[in-house]
Amino acid sequence: MGCLLLVPSLSKPRSTETMPGDHGSTVDTSGDRTLLLQLDKVDFCYPQRHGQKSRVFALRNISLNLYDGEIVCLAGTSGSGKTTLASIIVGMYEPTCGNLMFNVSRKRIAWVGQKPVLFEGTLADNISYGSPSANLRDIEVAAQAAGCGEFIKKSPRGLDTTVGCEGSGFVHLSGGEKARLSVARALLVKPVIMVMDEPTAGLDAASSRSLMQSLRCYVSGTSCSFSSHRTCRAVVIVSHDPIVQQLSDRIVWMSNGILQSQ
Numbered sequence: 382m383g384c385l386l387l388v389p390s391l392s393k394p395r396s397t398e399t400m401p402g403d404h405g406s407t408v409d410t411s412g413d414r415t416l417l418l419q420l421d422k423v424d425f426c427y428p429q430r431h432g433q434k435s436r437v438f439a440l441r442n443i444s445l446n447l448y449d450g451e452i453v454c455l456a457g458t459s460g461s462g463k464t465t466l467a468s469i470i471v472g473m474y475e476p477t478c479g480n481l482m483f484n485v486s487r488k489r490i491a492w493v494g495q496k497p498v499l500f501e502g503t504l505a506d507n508i509s510y511g512s513p514s515a516n517l518r519d520i521e522v523a524a525q526a527a528g529c530g531e532f533i534k535k536s537p538r539g540l541d542t543t544v545g546c547e548g549s550g551f552v553h554l555s556g557g558e559k560a561r562l563s564v565a566r567a568l569l570v571k572p573v574i575m576v577m578d579e580p581t582a583g584l585d586a587a588s589s590r591s592l593m594q595s596l597r598c599y600v601s602g603t604s605c606s607f608s609s610h611r612t613c614r615a616v617v618i619v620s621h622d623p624i625v626q627q628l629s630d631r632i633v634w635m636s637n638g639i640l641q642s643q
């Protein structure tokens with residue numbers, strides 16, 4: 382049976398602060414680094430398919446800490462369990478065994494999936510989905526940080542240009558442009574933990590580098606555009622991209638559902 386443990390604080394705090402919008406969850410600020418998330422000996426099996434003799438473990442004995450201010454890259458061969466692990470972190474699945482402990486509200490964890498999803502509406506609508514109270518300035522800042530600036534400028538009505546469900550409306554978006562739009566949407570929510578699955582898959586090297594710089598500003602709170610006050614932030618990014626790996630703080634290598642090194 383899955384055992385999910387939600388704890389308000391991972392260790393007894395000497396001093397605590399409440400995260401804005403976090404409805405009372407507390408953060409331990411006593412150590413050098415604030416622990417945001419901890420996976421302790423997590424196993425995960427997908428449900429057994431009809432005709433399958435035994436359940437196959439997609440994740441085995443995963444222990445991982447995520448700290449405030451860091452960008453962690455999940456790397457490894459295809460089928461090694463990266464997306465599964467990312468899905469566990471965002472709460473799409475519960476561990477089959479082991480513990481998952483949060484120091485943040487789960488509502489403050491955002492997901493940027495491998496396949497960007499767009500909606501009928503304008504570019505601005507697509508970015509602000511999930512942040513209905515965002516103003517135009519916030520939307521522009523998130524768009525710029527996610528590398529959408531150029532194609533929005535080229536679109537006939539800027540942020541007011543309409544896109545179809547598949548990007549086939551008034552503006553045709555490439556795979557990379559759709560991906561950047563969904564990154565902007567996630568940035569606008571200002572999550573504490575952002576989990577991204579191959580966000581640079583459709584991007585050239587310069588765009589990948591630029592996205593990583595934006596994420597660095599985001600987690601460090603150095604970007605004037607994203608921080609009126611410093612809150613806890615971290616990014617988990619699934620990627621094969623050497624630029625992403627190079628610009629991350631840590632690479633966690635996975636193989637056959639097992640964590641190799643970090």
Ligand SMILES: Nc1ncnc2c1ncn2[C@@H]1O[C@H](COP(=O)(O)OP(=O)(O)OP(=O)(O)O)[C@@H](O)[C@H]1O
Nearest residue numbers: 427428438439457458459460461462463464465466
């Ligand atoms: N919905 C599912 N049901 C059953 N098994 C699944 C499901 N999704 C993934 N798996 C299996 O779990 C294992 C890990 O898959 P996962 O998608 O996490 O790998 P990955 O490292 O993200 O691979 P890739 O780099 O190709 O995206 C694979 O063996 C895969 O077949």
Ligand SMILES: [Mg+2]
Nearest residue numbers: 463464465578
């Ligand atoms: Mg994957």
